Amino acid sequence: MLDLRVHFLEADGSLAPWREQILADVQSTAERVGGSVSAADGATPVDVIVERRPGETIPELGLSGACYRRGLVTVTLDPDNLNFDTNLARGELRRTLTHELHHSFRHATCGYGFRLGEVLVTEGLADAFDAEINGGDGNPWNHAIAAEDWLGVIEQAELELWADAYNHSTWFFGRNSPGNQLPRWAGYSIGYHLVKTYLAANPDARPSQMTGTPAPEVIGQAWARLKARITAAA
DSSP states (O other): OOOEEEEEEOTTOOOGGGHHHHHHHHHHHHHHHHTTSOHHHHSSOEEEEEEEOTTOSBTTTTEEEEEEETTEEEEEEOTTSTTHHHHHHTTHHHHHHHHHHHHHHHHTTTOSOSSHHHHHHHHHHHHHHHHHHHOSSOOGGGSOSOGGGHHHHHHHHHHHTTOSOOOHHHHHHOOOBTTBOOOTTHHHHHHHHHHHHHHHHOTTOOGGGOTTOOHHHHHHHHHHHHHHHHHHHO
């Protein structure tokens, strides 16, 4: 079982009414993830900050997550959001924590990434890891590109894959600038389907064992396959 050390930040409001559920979800995630990842990934403790920040989460969920280094994951909750209670009850905190823990493990190996191609793989692996641990076929942000838009979006991504700079907010959150219009969550959708394509071509591969898999390996084996499928469907 993973050693997850929970710290509640409640200056912006108490989380007492949900604390029992939160701790149960963290415990469950520690057991599920700890039983799936390598001994090396599971050996280091992770601090888990659980904070309350009104209006600072994914609106559809009432919660969100972040991970910027190996030993620290942040989960942000907004109980004032009308969607929060329903999503907490159906396990969205577990899914969010699972996703962010994959980032944590990856920070200890090849890192989150600085180029679009690297980050597409990192985010795709984290969402595929969530599906491996918690079931289902991804989240709304993994299926956010309309069928008629896929080819144009993936062709634009292909031009930027290995550029020294990319606009993260545009690619992943849909915060567009003039002349650069992308669907909200485009990067998450590309990354998830890219990793799924890789997994289909490598049946023995598991996201839980791919925390150190370099992005060029995934892109090298899966990009052309994914693009060919999209082109055929266009």
